[in-house]
Amino acid sequence: MVRNEASTALDTAAASTARWHNWSGGLAFEPAVVARPNSVAELREVLRRAADRDATVRPVGAGHSSAPLVQTEDVLLCLEGLPVGVLEPPRDGQAWVGAGTRLHELGEHLRRYQLAMPNLGDVDTQAIAGAIGTGTHGSGRGLPSLSAQVTGVRLVTAAGDLRQIDAEHDPELLWAAQVSLGVLGVLTAVRTRVVPSFQARRREWGLPVDECLATFEDLLAVNRNVDFYWYPRRDDAHLRTVNPVDDDPGPERVPASGCTEDRVGPSDAALIKRRALRFHETEYFVPAPAGPACFREVRHRIRTRHRHHAAWRVLYRYVAADLAYLSPAYQRDSVTISIHQNETLPYREFFADLEPIFLAHGGRPHWAKIHQLEGRPLLARYPQAQRFLAVRERLDPDRRFLNGYLRRLLDL
Missing domain, CATH: 3.30.43.10 (Uridine Diphospho-n-acetylenolpyruvylglucosamine Reductase, domain 2)
Structure with missing residues (x-):
């Protein structure tokens, strides 16, 4: 063209x-x-x-x-010119939201109805369509990805036809649409579960990394949200928790020096971290029981091979299982391990050297982040991949929404 x-x-x-x-x-x-x-x-x-x-x-x-x-x-x-925000009055704990709505704006839109998203990821710069289309997630036991909260979508097919998919009438088609990579059609609106808005307290404090691993399961049991960052050059970690202010178990194992961060605000503001610097990222979901062992191997490899140029932290989180066909958390609770690198520094060889560790532990890559897995070796990790591909073929038989990378990724 x-x-x-x-x-x-x-x-x-x-x-x-x-x-x-x-x-x-x-x-x-x-x-x-x-x-x-x-x-x-x-x-x-x-x-x-x-x-x-x-x-x-x-x-x-x-x-x-x-x-x-x-x-x-x-x-x-x-999609920035299409309607954004809450498109119609929410009902039954669900809200229709414009697909191009940025997550950092969505909290304000929902607060007008005294509502909030059940969870958010570490950053909130994404549009909600992109966030759900790639399986973006936060952290917490019992808290699945943003995609799993989706109960309906409105999209336009490659032929220009309008289509609504929802859990009530076609749950299997919805399981394909929840993580769709933008290959089924162009989303115009998303219906997502919402919760009553609440004030949340965010705490962060330093701990030895081994103590973070040893106490992580206990912390998951009593905190709504918990994750930790490991800093390779210092070989220490920062633990973070977020809890509703009226259901806060209080800090545990905080050192005498106290918290490095302790603030209260709306839940959407408490869950994310504002950053001026930009970065490249790779991330894998591994089965939750494999998380500690996988992390220890990643830590060892970075310390022995990459510590001189690994300038950014490694993020360890927990994601509940869901049913979306292409969700990296499909039918298994998962630990996610994210490797970051400053935008100005080399990253491809660094990320590629860690990938075999994730794969050996049964890892599935985050679709929106850098990885080398494609085609049959990738799809073999998704038990419902063929069902997804059948839906794709039905909605876009002319492959209008496939670029070269997606054809390789999906073995097409």
Whole structure:
């Protein structure tokens, strides 16, 4: 698809051509056109005209993903012009939210209804469509990923048709849509479970890393949210907990020096960490019982091979099992181990050297982060992969939403 054809084909929506960069700067490409529809009607027309030109379309939200999921030489579809926020009054503990709504804005929208998300990840720069489409998660026993909280989606297919998928009428189709990588259609709205809004207390304190591992299960049992960071160069750790202020078990095993952070605020603000620096990341989900052993091997390898350039921390979290076909936590409680590296430092060889450890422990990679697993070796780790692929074939038989990376990833 050449540039002038793309612009002509998509003249129903605001469009431009420019080199596109993801959040970390590790991914850059130049699509033929960037389409910015301002309504669902415009979105439908964009997709119909892209189909007429046999163009690949990749939807993009905030561009927080480190993996090349959105890369395309054809049409990059931005959702920022579509309706955001809470789209209709919430009911029965569920709310319809615009797919392009950024997570850092969603908390404020929900608070107007005295509601909150059940959980959030470590950062909140993503659009909710991208967050659920890749299995983004927080940490806590009994708390699954954001995708697992989704009870319905509205999407536009490659043919430009409107489709609503929900748990009541087609739960199996929803299990495919909960973590879809943007290959089933373009999400316009997401129905997610919500909880009454609450004030939460966030604490953080330093501990030896071995003590974090030894006490992690006990802390999971009494705290709503718990995780820890390990700092390779210092070889120490910071433990973090978040609890409702009216159901707070209080700090445990805090050293005499006290907490390095102790603050109270709305739950969405307490769950995330603001950062000015940007980073590259790889992350794997391993079965929860394998978490400590896997972490110890990762720690040993970083200390013996990479400590001189491993400038960033390693994050250890817990995610409850769910039923989404492509969820890395499918049918198993998981420990996730995230390796970060500053955006200005080398990272690919570093990440690749740790990957065999994750794979040996039964790991599944986070879809939005950097990894080398593709095709059959990747899909073999997902018992319902073929069911997902059957849904994909049904909704997008012409493979309009597949770029080269996704074709390799999904063995297509």
